[in-house]
Amino acid sequence: QVQLVESGGGLVQAGDSLTLSCTVSARTFSSYTVGWFRQAPGKEREFVASISGKDGSTDYAESLQGRFTISRDNAKNTVILQMNRMKPEDTAVYSCAVPRRPFYHPRIEPLYDYWGQGTQVTVSS
Secondary structure, eight states: OOEEEEOOEEEEETTTOEEEEEEOOOGGGOOEEEEEEEEOSOOOOOEEEEETTTTOOOEEEETBBTTTEEEEEGGTTTTEEEEEEEOGOOOEEEEEEESOOOSSSOOOOOGGEEOOOOEEEEEOO
């Protein structure tokens, strides 16, 4: 069984930076792709970024590329989402997820099997 725990959420001001962590309990963590999604109030959950377990390559939602950076530390079973120059529209619950199958950079929710509980990020203007 794979378990994910997010941390690092909170309240920040527009223009600030925030770092989220996703710790994954899995024996073969390094082989898993890990994705981040977010869900704003009244909106559907959307893809944010993913990082491959195969080659460490990354994928970002086009609107976020340049402000968000995803990375992983396989020794700590952790994936980091660094968010810079934050905007009020970044306010959402951020969740990390892992697919059972070795998809390369899945962007849609049904391809992910394991999810964390989410962490709230609020950006004030």
